[in-house]
Amino acid sequence: MRIQTPLARVRYLGSAKEGADHWWWQRLTAILLVPLTLWFVASIWWITVSGASYEAFQDWLSGPVAAILMLLFVGALFYHLKLGLQVVIEDYVHYKPLKWALLISLNLGCLIGALAALYSVVAVALGG
Amino acid sequence: MALRERPLSPHLQVYRPQLTSVLSIFHRLTGVFLASGAAMLVCWLLTAAAGPKYYAWSEWFLTSWLGYALLAAWSYSLFYHLCNGIRHLFWDAGLGFSLRATYASGVLMVLASFGLTGLSWGLGLLFYCTR
Numbered sequence: 001m002r003i004q005t006p007l008a009r010v011r012y013l014g015s016a017k018e019g020a021d022h023w024w025w026q027r028l029t030a031i032l033l034v035p036l037t038l039w040f041v042a043s044i045w046w047i048t049v050s051g052a053s054y055e056a057f058q059d060w061l062s063g064p065v066a067a068i069l070m071l072l073f074v075g076a077l078f079y080h081l082k083l084g085l086q087v088v089i090e091d092y093v094h095y096k097p098l099k100w101a102l103l104i105s106l107n108l109g110c111l112i113g114a115l116a117a118l119y120s121v122v123a124v125a126l127g128g
Numbered sequence: 129m130a131l132r133e134r135p136l137s138p139h140l141q142v143y144r145p146q147l148t149s150v151l152s153i154f155h156r157l158t159g160v161f162l163a164s165g166a167a168m169l170v171c172w173l174l175t176a177a178a179g180p181k182y183y184a185w186s187e188w189f190l191t192s193w194l195g196y197a198l199l200a201a202w203s204y205s206l207f208y209h210l211c212n213g214i215r216h217l218f219w220d221a222g223l224g225f226s227l228r229a230t231y232a233s234g235v236l237m238v239l240a241s242f243g244l245t246g247l248s249w250g251l252g253l254l255f256y257c258t259r
């Protein structure tokens with residue numbers, strides 16, 4: 001018979017039932033980002049070679065397809081970025097205060113960055 | 129109960145570099161580096177939302193020599209991470225796990241990443257100069 005409580009037995013021994021979620025969303029965003037990245041690069045490429053003017057950029061982002069794809073791209077990108085860098089920090093930073101400082105900065109930074117980018121896309125798309 | 133320090137597995141410097149391990153660590157490096165590209169993306173969109181006067185700041189930075197150097201590095205990193213990411217997705221589906229397939233897809237991925245980067249910049253220059 002064990003004297004340990006069930007909690008003591010499982011503590012530090014494995015899954016907190018969140019690992020699969022992390023893995024799954026990293027793949028989902030990756031799948032989404034394959035076509036979106038190609039589309040983004042092609043679009044930027046086209047805007048650049050056709051003169052790179054502010055008007056050309058505004059025209060492009062004012063179309064509903066471009067605006068929606070751009071919102072999707074920014075959302076998927078920042079979620080993918082958050083998930084990826086989180087693992088890098090967890091793998092290489094073992095000093096706990098620094099690790100937590102970096103993880104908190106990463107999460108807040110991605111949230112703020114994504115919000116700023118999403119707002120900007122909507123502002124340019126609707127403000128033309 | 130005091131938390132015991134867990135042993136860590138031996139790291140990169142212990143192993144002889146192989147194509148597989150080198151490509152893997154570069155996937156991480158390009159991923160981390162691309163985070164700075166995401167920051168640039170936010171700045172670019174923010175200045176665009178603020179109006180033509182501020183958009184000119186992004187243009188000024190991106191067309192400086194530092195801007196072009198960063199764009200070259202970002203574009204290569206993006207294609208590398210994209211190509212190797214697709215390779216990873218195949219592995220996730222359980223495909224291409226044999227040693228031969230892993231090496232073949234690795235070489236193919238590197239060629240594709242250089243090819244796509246060269247194609248983008250080459251065609252871009254061609255269009256730009258003949259416009």
